[in-house]
Amino acid sequence: MAASEHIVGRGIGNKLILFTVVLVAVIWMLPIAWTLLLSFKPNSELMISTASAFHPPYTLKNYADIFQTSGVFRWLWNSAVVSVGVTVGILVLSSLAGYGFARAEFKGRDIIFVLVLLGLAVPEQAVIIARHQMFSDLKMHNTYPAIILPGLSSAFGVFLMTQYFKAIPKDIDEAAMLDNASRFKIFWKVLLPLTIPAQATLGIFSFLGAWNDYLWPLISATKPEMFTITVGMASTQTNFAQSEGLGFLMAQAIFAGLPVFVVYLFFQKYIVRAVAGAAIS
């Protein structure tokens, strides 16, 4: 994979680099290790000093407690629904639009594409006040659609997919045209399968973006049962929680981060391959 690793005479340099990166990685893990450590300490001890984290007693109570407070499960579920919804929506819309802008000609297409590209410069926050008013007027807040739909207006996916479709050799669709395939069939059967690497990339970005989105869910999902994990975790880290339930808070943070992290670990190979192996010949 790595282009230069087999070139003779670069071993020592490589070792040095590796050592440095390992060191950085250890530093990178420090915050999580610290959080993990705190999560195994009784709250009452941490209230006096977090230095107690370095010696026993340790306890699993904080984790056991999570099962008693149903909030986290519900929030994780909401986040999953929202993130999957956003991801699927973006993939469908961006693929269709990307194909359209790259391949399916119609009058005014190029102007529309430029107008859509301009949308890249519009930050979500610039429209959030007006958007909140819109959804308020429609009485749609505190629903999954309200949390999901705004994410689908992002132009990033369309831009990415358009670029990707443009990079596919045009003679493949021409061959399909000669094979009597309809526009949609060319899109669906011939070109879409070739964009799987781009779909993976876009899908990962969209999923993470939705999972980590904070501002919009914060003002749209205001009922606790509609909280995403992001908003839910914000609601737990009050000053009070930090002073009186630090260990529990840390356990919640670890627990809330765990599912998506595990999913990530499972997909990691695929993610790297998907992002990297985009070349089609």
Place this chain on the structure above:
Amino acid sequence: MRKLTTALLASLVVTAGASAALAADKTEISVARFFGACEADYGTVTDVTKANGECGIITALINKFNADSKTTVVKPEIVEWPGYDQLTARIRSGEPPVISVMHEAVISDYSSRGLLEPLDDDFAKAGVDVNDMTDAARQGVTKDGKIYAMPFDTHTWLWHINMNLFKQAGLVDSAGKPILPKSTDELMKQAQQFKEKTGKPYFISTLANETAFYTRTFDTLLYQQNVDFFADPNKVNFSSPEAKNALQLLADIFSKDLTTKNQDYAASVSSFAAGEGGVFICGTWLIDTYDQEAKKSGALANGYAVTAFPQIYPGSPRVWADGHSWVLLKQDLTDAQRASAIEFMKFLWDNNYEWSRTGHLPIRKSIINSDQFKNLPHRGDIASLAVNGTALPSAVKRQFSIQEIEGEEVGSAMRGDKPVDQALTDAESRINELLANAK
């Protein structure tokens, strides 16, 4: 571990099923509150007397209500403190909670926009004797002649004292009482003495990440000098020598290292418990927590005292105060829901003593005067607060935003990021700008 998980999951399912079954024939009302989440420790506690601390007591209170009430299920919705941003968004979205906790300082912003239900008639019907409310509480929840909330407590600013360190610093008198400053000079002198004797700062203060300390302390220092900075409710006035004195005092405390610095709320709470300073300037709500701490071995062991904010200016003993209260948000409620909401408020009214165990002052004269309350630890030391606690005039709009701005500017000056005069001018112009644009 596996067994544990299974058991926990099973109990979860059972609880969920049970509460669903209960909810079926009872009216459910949502109650938004802060005070933190502690279902883990108090999720099943219905005996309120066994609960401690704000979070524990409110959780147990609601549990008890749900267990006792034959008509109502309260669904607690725990929000981030102070939670008004989200409450705002929720009201705007048309789905507010039925009841929300609200600082008395904030009520007028909502009531003046018709977002709250007046409660006089409901209280009368439910048998809540409003004449039993303390003056502070009744003023706090009454706007334009109507009662808009069920008061829950009056909380004020006071000094938590580590007697063990005070002893070490030679600041305890023969009667075993802490020696407290009676003027600014004494304050500086005693603080210096404390620092020299113990090697620790006199004050522990919450200077990071929130502005409450700055506003509440500064307001108190102004009250002590009889400064009425909101003589005109639409215009703040900080351009007085008194204001400058007060702010300069805070800046001196900081620059002379007489306080811990950089601590956020959690850090300051725990550092007082860990004995890292003599005086923690904070609120009533920690009294119970530290009292429990004093019963354990540790820096506070048998050495916790609490006192009203000492009067270091000759004006008056008034001190910043606010109150928690419960409001009924205007929305389409069924009669049953409204009845349930009032039932819950009445329940809180009836159990106000339990809440006062946190350290907050009760809102009922009958409780303040009861032996039960007086016998709670340290309550004699702070009885004066019920009288001296002072809120902003209720005609002042946007009190929370004002306190936020005031705190930011006072903080900037105290930490030396800004000259004192500049901070006062900025605070004044920002607040007046806010008020000029406020409806």
Place this chain on the structure above:
Amino acid sequence: MSSIELDSVSKRFGSVEVISELSLTVHSGEFVAFLGPSGCGKSTLLRMIAGLETVDGGEIRIGGERVDNLPPGARGVAMVFQHYALYPHMTVFDNLAFGLKNIGTPTEEIGRRIEEAARILEISHLLKRKPGQLSGGQRQRVAIGRALVKDPKAYLFDEPLSNLDAALRVRTRVELARLHQQTRATTIFVTHDQVEAMTLASRIVVMNARKVEQVGTPMEIYGRPATEFVARFVGSPAMNFLTINLKDRGGFASAVLGDGSVIETDVPINILPSGELRVGLRAEAIRVREDGAIPGKVEVVERLGDRTHAHIRLADGSTLVAEDKGISQVQPGDSVRLAVEGATAHLFDADGLAYHARQ
């Protein structure tokens, strides 16, 4: 099989006219090559026939049916692309089946046709593979197979051999020739390689700068190039051109070279225009011989085994390539004499138009 007729076909890209009023008929069963340098418009023309480019003027008919408004798939033609354009995610079988499925061919019929085509092309063992697992030559066969199974009215090849290595190219060329002899399918073959055009096509359309220069059988193109461009483009080494003065030789033109030597052509003098003329001579018409009339000096010698090409500078400084036998004594630097076979000489006017001997 069907004929393909182009009737005053035009094509513009923006304001640039890339094909202007071009008319051409490809007869049923004919193998026609479009030959020309890149950018001459030959691929555009092919793609217009296929329906992959719009037609801005004129008509295209396939088998008598007007098709220029039909979508590519409805024209009944099959195309083999330069880069094969196989569907990378489909197996070879699915690649071949795709077009048939799209027109609702019954499954058994699809299987039968693919089996047959695969047998012909010797790719039966590859049907389950994906294009990525195939060699260039195999991909080429699959691409041809995809055309074959459709049993089209005409085959269109767009530089199909240019991506193969030299040996494979020659082999595939022969196979294509054989395939065509057996199927007798109407075929248009676009190439910039004159050898491919010469060896495969029954007729060649030579194109240059968006114009048809000449249409003719390979030997017509070679023997009687219509223009200087055709003369230069077809044949290797390229035809020699020398500026001449004209002399009448009993109705035929004699060309007087710069050094005074004379080439007696069979071109009638009365068809020639006035103005500057050049003589065009293929290398095989110029022989190195001791009794030759024209003196020259050898500069470079290229030995091809069966024959030798000698690059020679004449006394007036002009250069030409002459041919000698395979085992040639000629060395660079030698002074030699050249004998010219005047009967095969062509004359070209200032506009590049050619004038030939009567047939």
Place this chain on the structure above:
Amino acid sequence: MTDVTLSPGKAVAAVKRPTGASIGPRWSNALFVAPYLVFYVVLLVYPLFKGIWMSMLQSDMFDNTSKYAGMANYHRLFNDKIFIGTVWNTVWFVVMTVPVFVAIGLLLALALNSSDRTAAVLRAIFFGTSVLSVTIVTIIWKMMYMPGNGAIASIFKLLGLEPVAFVTSSSLALVAIAICTIWWIIGLPMMLFLAALQQIPGELYEAAALDNASRWRSFWSITLPSIRRTMLVVVIYEIVAQFQLFGQAQLLTQGGPNNASRPIVLFIYEQGFRSWNLGYAAAASEILFLIMAVAALAQFFVSRKRVEE
């Protein structure tokens, strides 16, 4: 090739009428972009213009008597020291973080562009933090920055140094947010760069090695030019992303101390949902929009020019 015995064409005629696609513009082709355009127009374009309109109103969230105020909100903004401060804070944050994202992202990608297990594990670590929610990240970093009790303070004390007050110092609060942000989402640029590096043909490096090019030289003359496009993508993406700083600031510092870490978005949020000044908040968001549009477009055109050259 063996004998050709292909059956004559009339044996099986096409059963279905051909419905194949044709070239050239067709109205029906617009159907591909139509679904997205609906979302784009309804949820981006419309709110954008609605926001512009709102920014010219004096309006309260719970008061329906909003009245037209022309440019009054903008006038007020330009005289609002706090707002001007948030603009500078945000710009400074972008300037601080984007180059670091590019540099560290690229360095990590270069170091981890290998197929062995160690590199895979390290990649997992560096990308892993990106999957965490901002609120979890801030909880974690609160514990790092916590004065006195935090991990960083403890380390400083251990080394006998005076702990640096990150979140409580007006000069360091934004830096603290930047560090936490980089820790959080360095994975994305790293992955993008990795993908780009793996597209570079190995022969290029072999050729360079034969030409005696040093590592540095190959990096400069092969790697960098080959990943220019990705570099552009990363830079634009990060500018856009970091301009939208919100959660970390809201949760770590609340914009303090002394407004030193309040970004524009937090200002918008507070004006809208705390002060209920919808018109004022909308005006501030239009300024954010303008700044970002200018930055993004400038960046886009400058970089495109360079690529084309």
